[in-house]
Amino acid sequence: MIATMPLLNVERLSKSFGTHRVLHSIDMSVKLGDVTCIVGPSGSGKSTLLRCLNYLEVPDSGVVFLDGNPVGMRWHGDTLRQMSFNELAIQRQRMGMVFQSFNLFPHKTALENIIEAPIIVQRRKKAEAIEEAVALLDKVGLSDRAHYYPKQLSGGQQQRVAIARSLAMRPAVMLFDEPTSALDPELVGEVLAVMRQLAEDGMTMVVVTHEMSFARDVADHLIFMDGGVIVEAGPPKEVLSNPQHARTKSFLARVL
Amino acid sequence: MAHDKKPPASARPNIHETKPVPLRHPSWWIGGAALLIFVVMFIRLLVTNENLHWEVVAQYMFSAEILAGLGRTLLLTFIAMIIGLVIGVVLAIMRLSRNPVFQTASWVWIWFFRGVPPLVQLIFWYNLALLIPTVSIGVPFGPELWSASMNSLITPFSAAVLGLALTESAYAAEMIRAGIQAVNAGQTEAAATLGMTRSQTLRRIVLPQALKIVIPPIGNDTISMLKFTSLVSVLALPDLLYSAQMIYSRTYQTIPLLIVATIWYLVLSTILTLIEHYIEHRLNDGKSLELSLVLSSLFYSKFWAPRRTKVSA
Numbered sequence: 148m149i150a151t152m153p154l155l156n157v158e159r160l161s162k163s164f165g166t167h168r169v170l171h172s173i174d175m176s177v178k179l180g181d182v183t184c185i186v187g188p189s190g191s192g193k194s195t196l197l198r199c200l201n202y203l204e205v206p207d208s209g210v211v212f213l214d215g216n217p218v219g220m221r222w223h224g225d226t227l228r229q230m231s232f233n234e235l236a237i238q239r240q241r242m243g244m245v246f247q248s249f250n251l252f253p254h255k256t257a258l259e260n261i262i263e264a265p266i267i268v269q270r271r272k273k274a275e276a277i278e279e280a281v282a283l284l285d286k287v288g289l290s291d292r293a294h295y296y297p298k299q300l301s302g303g304q305q306q307r308v309a310i311a312r313s314l315a316m317r318p319a320v321m322l323f324d325e326p327t328s329a330l331d332p333e334l335v336g337e338v339l340a341v342m343r344q345l346a347e348d349g350m351t352m353v354v355v356t357h358e359m360s361f362a363r364d365v366a367d368h369l370i371f372m373d374g375g376v377i378v379e380a381g382p383p384k385e386v387l388s389n390p391q392h393a394r395t396k397s398f399l400a401r402v403l
Numbered sequence: 404m405a406h407d408k409k410p411p412a413s414a415r416p417n418i419h420e421t422k423p424v425p426l427r428h429p430s431w432w433i434g435g436a437a438l439l440i441f442v443v444m445f446i447r448l449l450v451t452n453e454n455l456h457w458e459v460v461a462q463y464m465f466s467a468e469i470l471a472g473l474g475r476t477l478l479l480t481f482i483a484m485i486i487g488l489v490i491g492v493v494l495a496i497m498r499l500s501r502n503p504v505f506q507t508a509s510w511v512w513i514w515f516f517r518g519v520p521p522l523v524q525l526i527f528w529y530n531l532a533l534l535i536p537t538v539s540i541g542v543p544f545g546p547e548l549w550s551a552s553m554n555s556l557i558t559p560f561s562a563a564v565l566g567l568a569l570t571e572s573a574y575a576a577e578m579i580r581a582g583i584q585a586v587n588a589g590q591t592e593a594a595a596t597l598g599m600t601r602s603q604t605l606r607r608i609v610l611p612q613a614l615k616i617v618i619p620p621i622g623n624d625t626i627s628m629l630k631f632t633s634l635v636s637v638l639a640l641p642d643l644l645y646s647a648q649m650i651y652s653r654t655y656q657t658i659p660l661l662i663v664a665t666i667w668y669l670v671l672s673t674i675l676t677l678i679e680h681y682i683e684h685r686l687n688d689g690k691s692l693e694l695s696l697v698l699s700s701l702f703y704s705k706f707w708a709p710r711r712t713k714v715s716a
Binding site for chain 2: 201203232233236237239240242243244246248250251252253254263264267268269309312313316322
């Protein structure tokens with residue numbers, strides 16, 4: 148049973164901002180080790196969906212299950228209770244997130260950004276955290292930038308540090324919210340290369356992206372969203388080369 | 404081509420080998436001349452007016468009584484600022500909390516202490532014994548563990564600290580709240596996704612960035628506080644101003660002693676300004692800098708001049 152249970156399971160998730168309904172009863176699941184790419188036009192709800200997974204946005208209805216446990220709520224006997232922020236924080240350690248705007252801590256160096264949460268949240272020894280951070284910086288190709296502050300790094304370098312910072316918490320799944328959209332075109336490749344490597348290493352990833360070639364080459368599962376619903380989903384090569392739905396066809400015609 | 408047919412009328416120099424004549428600023432010279440006239444007139448007043456009694460100013464400038472008052476003014480400024488800032492941080496966090504009890508309590512506190520003039524507060528605190536003759540600590544409606552008469556607790560100094568620190572706490576709270584709100588929301592989101600609790604996020608991520616933002620207004624407030632301490636002379640607390648007043652009430656040399664106080668206030672506020680600029684630039688660049696550059700930064704226009712290039716050389 149355990150082996151077939153998806154790592155992440157989303158059931159009937161809905162979210163509105165005011166009167167604007169952003170997500171309409173979304174169902175999806177992510178298996179361990181899978182890379183899921185979510186594509187679609189701006190305003191289709193894909194970022195909101197991603198942010199609902201770790202409760203940065205609180206869904207109006209519907210449930211996200213992580214390892215079979217509901218996110219942001221817990222069973223107390225037969226009563227379902229809302230989680231406190233600190234209980235939620237424990238759940239969030241399992242889900243790393245990479246933002247479009249990097250969100251590195253500007254008052255800390257690259258290395259300090261990476262070791263902050265392992266030391267403060269997971270109470271790991273500093274020497275051990277530094278050792279792991281150095282290895283992670285090496286993995287993202289920035290071992291020579293450990294003591295640089297974020298403002299001294301290029302966008303691509305900042306995003307790679309942000310990826311390393313998330314990985315330092317040893318998450319079960321990595322969420323990427325348009326990780327290359329804020330980058331100059333020549334810097335996109337270095338970030339995608341790190342993400343490709345991560346996928347090859349077997350990391351479970353959910354990626355909201357506009358990079359169609361990345362989605363085609365790396366994803367195991369492609370989701371096309373429009374108007375707050377999943378219009379089409381399946382293996383990326385099928386969806387991209389043989390779209391069934393008219394909205395998918397017209398979107399792909401514009402971006403490919 | 405057109406310019407081949409019509410050569411320049413006069414022997415103009417080659418544009419690549421000559422520099423344009425810099426812009427002239429006649430208004431600067433006119434304004435400067437007017438200002439200079441006022442400065443000369445003012446200096447003439449200072450030198451020729453015998454009522455100033457510069458010899459008396461010199462006599463009292465470093466007198467023990469004045470220096471003791473100066474010490475009290477400084478002590479009062481720093482104690483009031485530190486207590487005010489500590490309470491201010493707590494108030495700001497309460498104000499931004501999602502807990503409605505904290506929000507309301509903080510709002511009422513800020514409303515009250517920002518609304519009551521510090522002079523009124525000083526007098527009020529000093530006369531607190533008329534309202535509450537004794538204070539005691541104990542179990543509410545139960546036994547009393549400790550008690551003291553208000554008259555022994557409220558001295559001029561403690562009344563002054565209370566009045567000044569509580570006023571400052573309300574202003575500091577609003578500044579720090581603005582500082583916290585100026586920190587990008589992405590920072591708290593990033594901290595949340597790393598599994599940090601609210602208090603960890605506040606202590607490690609938000610406050611360090613917010614305090615950096617509020618350093619200039621806090622420096623400004625410290626200088627204000629230095630001047631506000633002169634209000635405590637109504638409590639007969641011998642600060643800088645009241646020490647000067649005590650001397651001139653004996654010697655009737657009112658103006659020279661007020662000048663002594665004025666000079667000391669200016670010296671202190673200049674020193675505080677320098678310290679504030681030093682900290683500000685230190686935080687901005689993280690580099691050590693030369694005193695001469697900090698000094699010159701006091702006079703450079705922050706708006707038109709290229710920002711900070713002079714200081715972070």
